[in-house]
Amino acid sequence: MNNKIENTLFQCRAINKEFGNVKANDDISINIGNSQIHALLGENGAGKSTLVKIIYGLLQPDSGSMTFLNKEYSPKSPKDARALGVGMVFQHFSLFEPLTAFENILLGLDKEIGEKELHKSVIKLSESYGLEVNLSSYIGDLSAGERQRVEIIRALIQKPKLLIMDEPTSVLTPFECESLFKTLKKLASEGTSILYISHKLKEIADLCDTASVLRKGAIVGEYDPKKMTPRELGEIMVGQSLFEPKRPVAANKSNKVLSVKINEVKPDTQFGVTLKNIDLAVYQSEILGIGGVAGNGQEELMQILTGEKKDRNVSIKYMDNDIEMLNPRVRREIGLAFAPEERLGHAAVGNLNLLENSLITDPKKRFQKKMGFIDFSELNEYTNEIIEKFNVKTTGVSALASSLSGGNLQKFVVGREIGQKPSLFIVNQPTWGVDALSAANIRQAIVAIANNGAAIILISQDLDEILEISNKVAFLTNGNLSIPTNAMDIKTDEIGAIMGGIGD
Amino acid sequence: MFKLIPRENVSPVLSLLGPLFSIGFTMLVGGILFYFLGVDPFAAIKMIFWDPLMSETFSTYSIPQIFIKGAPLILIALGLSVGFKANVWNIGAEGQYIMGAIFGASFALSLYPLESIFIFPTMVLMGIFGGSLWSMIPALLKVKFNVNEILVSLMLVYVAEQLLALASLGFLRNPDGAGFPGSRNLSQYSSASNSELIMGTGIHLGVLLSLLMVVFFYVLLFRHSLGFKIKLLGNSPKASGFSGDNPNKLIFLCLTLSGSLAGLAGIMEVAGPAGQINIDFNVGYGFTAIIVAFLGRLNPIGIFFAGIVMALTYVGGELTQFMLNLPAAAIQVFQGMLLFFLLSFDLFVHYKIKLKGKK
Numbered sequence: 001m002n003n004k005i006e007n008t009l010f011q012c013r014a015i016n017k018e019f020g021n022v023k024a025n026d027d028i029s030i031n032i033g034n035s036q037i038h039a040l041l042g043e044n045g046a047g048k049s050t051l052v053k054i055i056y057g058l059l060q061p062d063s064g065s066m067t068f069l070n071k072e073y074s075p076k077s078p079k080d081a082r083a084l085g086v087g088m089v090f091q092h093f094s095l096f097e098p099l100t101a102f103e104n105i106l107l108g109l110d111k112e113i114g115e116k117e118l119h120k121s122v123i124k125l126s127e128s129y130g131l132e133v134n135l136s137s138y139i140g141d142l143s144a145g146e147r148q149r150v151e152i153i154r155a156l157i158q159k160p161k162l163l164i165m166d167e168p169t170s171v172l173t174p175f176e177c178e179s180l181f182k183t184l185k186k187l188a189s190e191g192t193s194i195l196y197i198s199h200k201l202k203e204i205a206d207l208c209d210t211a212s213v214l215r216k217g218a219i220v221g222e223y224d225p226k227k228m229t230p231r232e233l234g235e236i237m238v239g240q241s242l243f244e245p246k247r248p249v250a251a252n253k254s255n256k257v258l259s260v261k262i263n264e265v266k267p268d269t270q271f272g273v274t275l276k277n278i279d280l281a282v283y284q285s286e287i288l289g290i291g292g293v294a295g296n297g298q299e300e301l302m303q304i305l306t307g308e309k310k311d312r313n314v315s316i317k318y319m320d321n322d323i324e325m326l327n328p329r330v331r332r333e334i335g336l337a338f339a340p341e342e343r344l345g346h347a348a349v350g351n352l353n354l355l356e357n358s359l360i361t362d363p364k365k366r367f368q369k370k371m372g373f374i375d376f377s378e379l380n381e382y383t384n385e386i387i388e389k390f391n392v393k394t395t396g397v398s399a400l401a402s403s404l405s406g407g408n409l410q411k412f413v414v415g416r417e418i419g420q421k422p423s424l425f426i427v428n429q430p431t432w433g434v435d436a437l438s439a440a441n442i443r444q445a446i447v448a449i450a451n452n453g454a455a456i457i458l459i460s461q462d463l464d465e466i467l468e469i470s471n472k473v474a475f476l477t478n479g480n481l482s483i484p485t486n487a488m489d490i491k492t493d494e495i496g497a498i499m500g501g502i503g504d
Numbered sequence: 505m506f507k508l509i510p511r512e513n514v515s516p517v518l519s520l521l522g523p524l525f526s527i528g529f530t531m532l533v534g535g536i537l538f539y540f541l542g543v544d545p546f547a548a549i550k551m552i553f554w555d556p557l558m559s560e561t562f563s564t565y566s567i568p569q570i571f572i573k574g575a576p577l578i579l580i581a582l583g584l585s586v587g588f589k590a591n592v593w594n595i596g597a598e599g600q601y602i603m604g605a606i607f608g609a610s611f612a613l614s615l616y617p618l619e620s621i622f623i624f625p626t627m628v629l630m631g632i633f634g635g636s637l638w639s640m641i642p643a644l645l646k647v648k649f650n651v652n653e654i655l656v657s658l659m660l661v662y663v664a665e666q667l668l669a670l671a672s673l674g675f676l677r678n679p680d681g682a683g684f685p686g687s688r689n690l691s692q693y694s695s696a697s698n699s700e701l702i703m704g705t706g707i708h709l710g711v712l713l714s715l716l717m718v719v720f721f722y723v724l725l726f727r728h729s730l731g732f733k734i735k736l737l738g739n740s741p742k743a744s745g746f747s748g749d750n751p752n753k754l755i756f757l758c759l760t761l762s763g764s765l766a767g768l769a770g771i772m773e774v775a776g777p778a779g780q781i782n783i784d785f786n787v788g789y790g791f792t793a794i795i796v797a798f799l800g801r802l803n804p805i806g807i808f809f810a811g812i813v814m815a816l817t818y819v820g821g822e823l824t825q826f827m828l829n830l831p832a833a834a835i836q837v838f839q840g841m842l843l844f845f846l847l848s849f850d851l852f853v854h855y856k857i858k859l860k861g862k863k
Contacts, residue, residue, distance in 0.1 A: 308745050329748025340746065349740045359732055360747045372729045 289470030596657030598790025604767025607634025635767015710772030
């Protein structure tokens with residue numbers, strides 16, 4: 001017993017926090033030991049962020065207590081938390097892009113440290129933990145991984161005893177993930193405890209000693225991730241058994257559905273990515289997965305594929321017809337369907353109700369009577385069908401799209417497109433920010449139409465998703481697409497090398 | 505202090521109460537204004553809102569007048585509302601209204617004194633064409649060069665006013681008019697006259713068209729796919745592009761449609777109640793229609809009622825002018841207040857107000 005108390009670095013007891021009528025944290029108690037990498041696992045909206053914000057002093061709990069280093073701990077602000085020895089690296093970086101890495105570190109300090117002294121300790125830190133950063137380069141020129149390393153150095157310079165990492169791998173390539181894990185393991189072995197927030201089950205099994213699972217604001221239990229399969233952990237997280245979608249059985253190699261050739265397409269804005277050397281083809285009953293870290297041309301490629309952006313330097317052949325100059329509506333009429341990444345404001349509109357949102361894509365003109373009048377009974381029927389088939393939780397067809405949760409809206413959008421029975425379905429980030437159960441359902445639905453003969457292009461930053469259901473995979477790096485390879489043959493280190501950008 | 509929190513669902517009751525409350529507040533604050541102008545506020549408010557409808561002395565004249573004044577307001581507001589729904593802001597309906605009148609009247613007067621049944625319909629079409637042509641200028645500039653349509657359409661009002669003066673004093677001046685400004689009176693040219701439909705009331709074809717257009721726009725906006733496309737563009741240009749629509753075509757359509765209706769209102773007015781092209785032909789219907797469009801919640805049925813209420817303030821305002829010696833400008837302030845309060849109450853319709861706890 002005694003031993004256990006001595007080993008505890010941080011403890012919270014019966015933390016409660018409500019927002020309106022929602023209990024974000026319901027009686028949460030956790031212990032974090034010294035030198036421990038402790039995972040906080042849960043779906044979106046399970047209460048992870050709220051808990052972490054309380055620990056970092058960004059929010060105050062309604063009730064409950066915390067102890068840190070055997071003392072009462074109740075930070076009123078992040079500054080308090082840092083002074084007491086708690087550091088945090090956020091999922092969204094808070095760095096100034098026009099300043100250098102070193103200047104950013106300097107600005108983040110609570111106490112004054114001389115520049116020379118700081119420079120020395122930064123270099124020491126980065127060498128001993130493998131946090132390679134060119135201190136004199138501007139943040140705007142750095143990759144996501146490098147930016148994250150700047151954030152980590154900034155947190156470590158204050159010598160925290162507890163470091164909170166909020167979904168750190170969501171922006172990293174597999175190679176960058178590996179080097180992050182090395183750093184974190186070394187930190188832990190030298191006495192810094194880490195609270196690691198994620199919903200990626202595989203990396204938690206690799207990295208963490210303990211996992212506290214949150215569901216609907218409450219702790220479900222504490223588990224040893226090394227002794228469980230990711231699937232078991234996932235089922236605890238979701239609270240019901242998960243089925244794993246299987247990739248489509250066999251591609252029909254004789255029936256090419258779409259081929260795309262792009263030599264070079266310049267972006268519309270200076271922040272866009274130039275697409276180069278893209279050559280892809282997708283066949284009947286085949287899922288082509290396109291992976292890559294965000295901002296490497298996914299959005300631009302999607303616009304070319306939907307027809308929202310047209311370019312004469314692109315060649316798109318759909319079943320032997322050139323379609324590169326056709327607009328999205330005409331493309332839909334000949335059998336394509338699209339689900340872009342941004343749900344609100346692109347695929348669907350928050351201020352419109354679900355009926356009107358069904359009307360956004362109407363390729364077969366089934367909701368139109370003669371002369372362009374809207375057929376409301378048909379529209380009603382179709383919208384209800386989507387809601388029923390895809391288990392969309394909503395008050396009804398006249399609910400505004402903005403009233404739906406992200407997962408439910410995504411189910412609605414995917415359902416709307418799949419319901420058009422497309423021959424080719426192009427989807428970008430179908431399960432981004434979607435709970436695990438809905439994600440599995442969406443993947444299952446995509447696989448199902450592929451098995452019925454549709455060709456699929458699945459653009460996703462979730463590598464596990466791509467490897468799980470794709471037949472072929474390719475990766476986008478700086479607007480270049482790697483040559484599609486068989487998904488079953490590819491190895492993780494190969495993927496890392498491709499995504500790391502050999503072309504540079 | 506205070507914090508504004510968007511409401512998740514805007515209740516229809518609340519969104520209907522907004523216009524009603526703003527009318528109430530306009531009466532209250534307008535009454536205070538009238539008091540300081542030395543007029544009995546209760547008598548003035550009663551004279552604006554009650555007497556034109558209910559008083560035995562005035563109502564036989566006033567009630568048809570409400571429809572006559574309401575017709576151009578409703579016609580113009582319907583056109584504007586379609587653009588406003590698409591986030592296209594035509595502020596220059598006043599100019600398009602003038603141009604409709606000039607085009608139509610010029611066509612008809614160029615044929616004077618020829619009589620033919622084809623003159624009237626062609627003149628109406630010319631009026632519609634004149635209004636739409638004037639709105640095509642901001643439309644083209646917007647679509648081709650992304651020039652702000654608010655500025656261009658507004659500035660073109662002043663150009664149109666100069667052209668109106670030119671027409672009244674120059675090329676349309678009545679040769680038999682003893683040198684006075686103003687064209688021949690179209691109501692005395694039977695082939696071009698927009699004459700009374702009901703004897704002794706002054707109700708003309710424009711009134712009938714305004715009612716038909718309410719129905720037409722209701723169907724267009726709520727039953728037709730074009731109405732949906734316009735709404736989609738207004739809510740999210742990106743989703744509109746994703747749907748496969750060409751936003752530029754829709755913007756062009758919205759602007760020319762609103763110009764056409766303003767032109768139609770203009771030709772109906774010049775060939776009917778106004779009778780002739782003259783320097784003081786335009787009385788601000790094009791601007792007041794903006795208030796009507798918002799007061800009616802950009803909904804055709806709402807616009808009908810808003811147009812009637814606004815016409816009431818015109819007719820009632822005239823009554824207060826000669827009965828109580830209230831200045832004409834006071835009525836314009838009164839109308840402006842209506843839009844001001846409406847927009848203010850809209851804030852409460854769309855947002856909840858929360859007191860932030862003290863720290």
